[in-house]
Structure formats: structure tokens, C-alpha cells
Amino acid sequence: MPVPSSIRDLSTVPGSNSPPGSEAVGTSLDDYLRTIQSFIRNFWAIGADVAAAATLDLNAFDTEAVRVTGTATITSLGTCPAGFLREVRFAGVCTLTHSASLLLPGASNIVTAANDVCTFRSLGSGNWILVNRTTASASVLAGTNNNRAAVWSTANSRWEQANDVEDERGNLRDIPPNTQNANYTFILLDRGRNVIKTNTTAYTWTIPLESTTNFPNGSAITVCNDGSAGAVTISPAGGVTLLNGSTTGIFTLGDGQIRTLVKISTNRWRIA
Known part of the structure; x- marks a missing residue:
């Protein structure tokens, strides 16, 4: 029987592996042993990028x-x-x-x-x-080093509740800002964020097609025009429906306005 070249060649059934008892191993014994050793070592090895x-x-x-x-x-x-x-x-x-x-x-x-x-x-x-x-901030439970839901108490040798809850997008009790003084297409990390314009230039912010960026249903994005001039046009990409009440199409976010985008279903969003 051939010496297996990968652990994928092995069976969970002992009798299905080689060599069978009826076969003389001969000079292949060392190959079988070294192969098994390499399989074991691979459990604690890191492969190439x-x-x-x-x-x-x-x-x-x-x-x-x-x-x-x-x-x-x-x-x-x-x-x-x-x-x-x-x-x-x-x-x-x-x-x-x-x-x-x-x-x-x-x-x-x-x-x-x-x-x-x-x-x-x-x-x-x-x-x-x-x-x-x-996550990269795994030294705490459900948070980060600066803003934590639970922290390890050395004195009590246990996890204890902290004051805040945070994920990679920020504090879940707040709406973390994402300043975009530019034309912009929303990304997955904007879920739960406040995408904000702070200058006086007009921009277009685009809701992407689901096949491009797969926002889960229920995704919510706050959009804010904090400038004293220059509107923000919220524009659905081709194939995306944006509804404002019964009106469909682009939405103009005027000076000082703030709204929330919510994904309802496949390529269908509402703004309110």
C-alpha cells in the first residue's frame, strides 16, 4: 500500500488505513512513521500566507x-x-x-x-x-481596552461588568461618526455609524447594489449634513430602491439635516 501523502488520505476506520496486516511493510516502515509524525506536527504549524x-x-x-x-x-x-x-x-x-x-x-x-x-x-x-x-481587542470581553463591557478583576479572579459595550465600530450606546467630506459609497462598517459631512461642498453618497455590498436586512446607517451649505444627495445605485414615504429615488439631505437609512429587504431601503 502506498504511504499516505496527506492526512486527508487517512480514514477514521482503522482497518481502512495502510499498511494492512497481510502486507509486508519492509523498508517502508520508516516512511509510514515519519509521515504520521509530520501529520501530528502540522496540527501545531502555521502554513504559508x-x-x-x-x-x-x-x-x-x-x-x-x-x-x-x-x-x-x-x-x-x-x-x-x-x-x-x-x-x-x-x-x-x-x-x-x-x-x-x-x-x-x-x-x-x-x-x-x-x-x-x-x-x-x-x-x-x-x-x-x-x-x-x-478580535484584535480580545484582552477584554465584548469591548476594547478603552471601552469595555467586561473586565478581568485580578483581585476577585473573575470577569466583572464594566460600564460600556463596544464592538469594532464603536460604543454601542453612541453613534460613532464617520466623516466623509467626499463622494462616497456606503460600506458594511457604516452599520450603526453616523456618516457625516462637515464642510460646505455638495457630495453624492451612494447606496450600493446588494451584489456589491451585502448589507444584512435591518442594517441602519445615520446620515448627517452638518455643513452650512452644500447638500448631500443620497443616491441608490442602479437596481436599488430608496423610499422616502411613498416617494422613490434620490434623497437630498439639506443643511443641518439628519436622517436614518434602513435596509428593508433585498436592494430595498427606506430613509426617515
């Missing part, structure tokens, strides 16, 4: 851990035997898209940040589930 892509093939390497570079929207993790774990550290901003083949908590997309780590388990047939995620 992998570039982010729509299909991030986690079956393309034998190490359990890998770093993903670049920025891309990831919709698939490839096909790997059921039960395999893969620890993925992200070097930058990637969007993980929830689907039947990539199960994410709350059925919501995830936008990563540098040094976020996600652990995925293969369910077989190209299907994966996220089983663990830590």
Missing part, C-alpha cells in the same frame, strides 16, 4: 493554522473532509458572507480586522461553520 479570494480553499494545505492576506469578500472555504478544523488569522479587512455553506453566528456577515482570528470546522461537502472568533 494565503491570499483572500471569493473561494478561500482551506483544503489546499495540511497545517491547521494559516494567515490570510489582502482584502476580499469570502463566500466559500472550499471542500474539506468533515470534522477538519482550520484556524484563520486575517491580515486585514475581509468580508465573510453568511450562507448555507458558510454558517456564521446570527446568520450575519462578518467584517474582519487585522489580527482577527476565526476557527472553522468543516461539515463536509464544502460546508463550514464558524466555531470561534477572537
Whole structure:
């Protein structure tokens, strides 16, 4: 029987692995032993960097851990035997898209940040589930070092409640600002933020098509024109419907106005 070249060649059924008892191992014994040792070592090894892509093939390497570079929207993790774990550290901003083949908590997309780590388990047939995620601010529970939901008490040796709740977009009790004195297209990180104009120039802010940026239904974005002149035109991209009451089309945000955009369904938004 040939010496396996990858742990994927092995079976969970002992009798299905090689060598069988009826075969003389001969000079291949050392090859079998060294191969098994390499499989074990790969559980605690980090593979070469992998570039982010729509299909991030986690079956393309034998190490359990890998770093993903670049920025891309990831919709698939490839096909790997059921039960395999893969620890993925992200070097930058990637969007993980929830689907039947990539199960994410709350059925919501995830936008990563540098040094976020996600652990995925293969369910077989190209299907994966996220089983663990830590962020770059993982030294605290549900917050950051400056604004925390829970902090570790050295004196009491336990997690204790703090005053604030924050995620990567900011304090959940506030509406963190995203100043955009420019023409702009909304991104996933704008969910829960206040996109604000502060100068006197007129700009156009665009709601992207869902196939370009997949905002979950219920996404809310506050838009604010804090300038003393220069309107902001809220413009739906082609194929996107923006409703203001019963009126559809672009919306003009005048001086000193503030409104909220809410995604209702596929490519359908309301402003109020």
C-alpha cells in the first residue's frame, strides 16, 4: 500500500488505513512513521500566507493554522473532509458572507480586522461553520481596552461588568461618526455609524447594489449634513430602491439635516 501523502488520505476506520496486516511493510516502515509524525506536527504549524479570494480553499494545505492576506469578500472555504478544523488569522479587512455553506453566528456577515482570528470546522461537502472568533481587542470581553463591557478583576479572579459595550465600530450606546467630506459609497462598517459631512461642498453618497455590498436586512446607517451649505444627495445605485414615504429615488439631505437609512429587504431601503 502506498504511504499516505496527506492526512486527508487517512480514514477514521482503522482497518481502512495502510499498511494492512497481510502486507509486508519492509523498508517502508520508516516512511509510514515519519509521515504520521509530520501529520501530528502540522496540527501545531502555521502554513504559508494565503491570499483572500471569493473561494478561500482551506483544503489546499495540511497545517491547521494559516494567515490570510489582502482584502476580499469570502463566500466559500472550499471542500474539506468533515470534522477538519482550520484556524484563520486575517491580515486585514475581509468580508465573510453568511450562507448555507458558510454558517456564521446570527446568520450575519462578518467584517474582519487585522489580527482577527476565526476557527472553522468543516461539515463536509464544502460546508463550514464558524466555531470561534477572537478580535484584535480580545484582552477584554465584548469591548476594547478603552471601552469595555467586561473586565478581568485580578483581585476577585473573575470577569466583572464594566460600564460600556463596544464592538469594532464603536460604543454601542453612541453613534460613532464617520466623516466623509467626499463622494462616497456606503460600506458594511457604516452599520450603526453616523456618516457625516462637515464642510460646505455638495457630495453624492451612494447606496450600493446588494451584489456589491451585502448589507444584512435591518442594517441602519445615520446620515448627517452638518455643513452650512452644500447638500448631500443620497443616491441608490442602479437596481436599488430608496423610499422616502411613498416617494422613490434620490434623497437630498439639506443643511443641518439628519436622517436614518434602513435596509428593508433585498436592494430595498427606506430613509426617515
